[in-house]
Amino acid sequence: ETGVTQSPTHLIKTRGQQVTLRCSSQSGHNTVSWYQQALGQGPQFIFQYYREEENGRGNFPPRFSGLQFPNYSSELNVNALELDDSALYLCASTDYGRGTYEQYFGPGTRLTVT
Amino acid sequence: GIQVEQSPPDLILQEGANSTLRCNFSDSVNNLQWFHQNPWGQLINLFYIPSGTKQNGRLSATTVATERYSLLYISSSQTTDSGVYFCAVRATGFQKLVFGTGTRLLVSP
Numbered sequence: 009e010t011g012v013t014q015s016p017t018h019l020i021k022t023r024g025q026q027v028t029l030r031c032s033s034q035s036g037h038n039t040v041s042w043y044q045q046a047l048g049q050g051p052q053f054i055f056q057y058y059r060e061e062e063n064g065r066g067n068f069p070p071r072f073s074g075l076q077f078p079n080y081s082s083e084l085n086v087n088a089l090e091l092d093d094s095a096l097y098l099c100a101s102t103d104y105g106r107g108t109y110e111q112y113f114g115p116g117t118r119l120t121v122t
Numbered sequence: 123g124i125q126v127e128q129s130p131p132d133l134i135l136q137e138g139a140n141s142t143l144r145c146n147f148s149d150s151v152n153n154l155q156w157f158h159q160n161p162w163g164q165l166i167n168l169f170y171i172p173s174g175t176k177q178n179g180r181l182s183a184t185t186v187a188t189e190r191y192s193l194l195y196i197s198s199s200q201t202t203d204s205g206v207y208f209c210a211v212r213a214t215g216f217q218k219l220v221f222g223t224g225t226r227l228l229v230s231p
Contacts, residue, residue, distance in 0.1 A: 041218070045163075050208055050221030064217030096163050100219075108154050109212060109217055113165040 011035060012101050012114035020120045021089050029084040029117045031099030039104040041111065042074060045096040056081055058104050070097040086119075094121045124149045124213040128222035135199050135229050143194040143225045145209030154185050154218070156194050160205050168194070170209075189231035200228045 011034035021027050033040050039058045043051035054064035057076035073086040080101070086093055096118050100111040125148040133198040135141055145154075156168040169176050169183040172193065176183050180199075196203055206226050210219040 043219075050210075050224055051165075051219075053218035053220070056217045066218060098163075098165065108170065110155065110167070110170040111210075112167060113157075116163045118163070 012099060012112050014097075014114040014117050016117060017115070018118045018120075020122065023089055023121055025089050026085065026087045027089060027119060029086075029097050029119070030081070031084070031101075031114055032081045033099075033101035034112050035101045037101035037112070038057065038122075039102045040076055041100045041102075042082070042084045043098040043100065043113075044068075045098060045116075046092075047095070051098055054084070063114050085118060087113050089121045091121050094119060124151070124211060124216075124220050126209060126211055126220050126222040128209055128225050130225060131223065133225060133227045135227070137199060137201060137231050139199050139228055139229075140197045141199060141227070143196070143207055143209075143227075145192040145194070145211075145222055146161075147189070147190050147211050148210075150214050151187065151191075151211040152214050153219070154187075154192055155174075155210050156183055156192070157208045158203075158205050158211065159208060159224075165208070196227075199227075201229050201231055203227060204229050 011046040012039045013032045045051040056064040060076045086099040097118045098116045099114045102111045127146045157165045171183045183196045206224045209222045
């Protein structure tokens with residue numbers, strides 16, 4: 009196991025609702041990234057947080073937002089859910105200061121939007 | 123942006139066989155990782171290998187950064203090796219990992 013935890017494991021929401029997913033980074037890691045993985049595809053980068061600030065964002069609309077807390081844990085918030093938001097959401101952590109940037113992934117949250 | 127291609131897309135092996143998975147990328151990178159995604163969705167780190175060769179048990183990997191490709195070797199495959207193998211790279215100057223489309227491996231007894 010990587011030491012990265014995510015909650016909840018599974019979630020079912022209705023179109024138009026809002027959802028919050030949570031991630032705890034591996035001990036000693038100060039950077040958290042979020043990825044969306046649709047069925048049959050590779051993970052797609054949503055954004056990254058370093059020291060509580062967003063420092064990189066992929067091609068996702070503003071209704072995808074996040075937070076990082078002083079203990080380096082993070083939240084992903086998605087507003088106005090759409091059917092296409094159904095996916096596995098993966099959180100990854102790394103120690104941005106070590107120079108290797110090897111990322112370690114959590115088990116994911118599977119979101120279903122009906 | 124950087125493009126990552128993996129081949130073959132699908133691979134079916136008998137237990138005990140060897141295989142080679144390939145990852146091609148279109149630009150210089152300073153991070154390359156190989157992952158195994160199990161049926162429950164967990165991405166398991168196999169190698170962090172921006173260049174050179176590494177071995178871990180029955181698995182080994184080689185990255186030739188100057189020629190922009192990486193290879194993952196699986197020897198004496200086991201049914202537990204089944205799953206999807208992803209190559210992911212981080213291009214110089216960017217934060218994100220860009221994943222390939224994956225190789226789906228099925229090892230039958």
